[in-house]
Amino acid sequence: MSYLDQLFSLQDRLVVITGAGGALAGSLAQAYLQAGARVALWVHRTEACAPLQEKFSPLATNGQLFVTVADTNDANQVDKAFVATRNALGLPNVLVNAAGGNQGKSPFTDLDLDQFDRVLKLNLLAGLVVPTRHFTRIWTAEGVRGCSVLNIASMGSFVPLSGVWAYNAAKAAVLNLTVGLAKEFGPVGIRVNALAPGFFVGQQNRALLYQEDGQLSARGQNILSRTPFGRFGALEECQGAALFLSSDKAAGFITGVTLPVDGGFLADNI
Numbered sequence: 001m002s003y004l005d006q007l008f009s010l011q012d013r014l015v016v017i018t019g020a021g022g023a024l025a026g027s028l029a030q031a032y033l034q035a036g037a038r039v040a041l042w043v044h045r046t047e048a049c050a051p052l053q054e055k056f057s058p059l060a061t062n063g064q065l066f067v068t069v070a071d072t073n074d075a076n077q078v079d080k081a082f083v084a085t086r087n088a089l090g091l092p093n094v095l096v097n098a099a100g101g102n103q104g105k106s107p108f109t110d111l112d113l114d115q116f117d118r119v120l121k122l123n124l125l126a127g128l129v130v131p132t133r134h135f136t137r138i139w140t141a142e143g144v145r146g147c148s149v150l151n152i153a154s155m156g157s158f159v160p161l162s163g164v165w166a167y168n169a170a171k172a173a174v175l176n177l178t179v180g181l182a183k184e185f186g187p188v189g190i191r192v193n194a195l196a197p198g199f200f201v202g203q204q205n206r207a208l209l210y211q212e213d214g215q216l217s218a219r220g221q222n223i224l225s226r227t228p229f230g231r232f233g234a235l236e237e238c239q240g241a242a243l244f245l246s247s248d249k250a251a252g253f254i255t256g257v258t259l260p261v262d263g264g265f266l267a268d269n270i
């Protein structure tokens with residue numbers, strides 16, 4: 001094995017990706033499979049299972065891939081998906097919490113409390129707490145070391161993005177919990193890190209970034225004017241950071257870190 005293969009190969013990793021029908025999750029699935037990991041894709045809705053199986057099978061050799069359903073807001077479904085994954089591929093040692101996303105945008109005084117509650121639950125409970133509690137319970141109970149969690153934070157974790165109140169609150173909590181959990185689980189050999197993507201076009205934010213005619217929205221223009229690279233990210237640009245943080249050799253002493261992948265958005269100034 002070459003030096004780089006030793007450092008970055010993920011052949012000993014079994015990666016569970018939640019929210020696997022999403023844009024970012026799909027890109028990460030491709031990366032992990034190509035890096036040699038076994039990958040379990042947990043999708044929100046049953047009808048998404050077959051298309052994902054078909055899409056990713058060409059990248060998977062030797063039974064590397066398993067697709068199952070899990071609403072990660074539901075602890076019972078997480079438990080079932082974990083058991084099914086373990087039966088199919090073995091004990092997972094990487095959890096990628098990719099379920100999440102925003103819904104709507106409004107002035108604070110017009111806040112829709114039901115929507116606030118849904119977005120908070122999606123990004124905080126389904127997007128981190130429920131699956132992470134399950135995985136860390138099992139890893140600690142079974143004394144498995146060398147496991148890691150990769151959360152998905154956001155620019156809203158660092159600076160509130162206008163009008164997306166619940167999303168900001170949940171993503172700030174993702175950053176906070178990434179640090180807290182790193183401290184909690186460091187002694188038992190579980191690393192907890194996060195990616196903070198800048199602006200990548202996905203189902204959840206397309207309507208905020210583009211008008212119906214395909215032109216940039218005012219918000220889309222505003223974002224690009226504050227992004228030193230002057231463009232949205234391409235999803236593949238998150239792959240290297242995810243592989244790096246998931247490698248127990250390359251990133252074996254890194255925990256509690258939230259790594260921005262943002263074209264310089266957080267470096268913008270006047």
Ligand SMILES: NC(=O)c1ccc[n+]([C@@H]2O[C@H](COP(=O)([O-])OP(=O)(O)OC[C@H]3O[C@@H](n4cnc5c(N)ncnc54)[C@H](O)[C@@H]3O)[C@@H](O)[C@H]2O)c1
Pocket residue numbers: 018019020021022023024025043044045070071072073098099100101102122126127152153154155196197198199200201202203204205
């Ligand atoms: N796209 C971006 O620019 C961007 C930027 C920063 C952070 N993020 C974050 O990255 C993650 C993925 O975003 P994306 O752009 O790929 O969004 P996406 O909408 O394409 O994917 C999100 C996925 O989560 C799934 N999901 C929703 N509720 C779920 C539940 N209860 N249980 C399981 N799955 C559920 C959806 O079905 C969808 O497949 C999110 O946490 C998002 O906040 C995205």
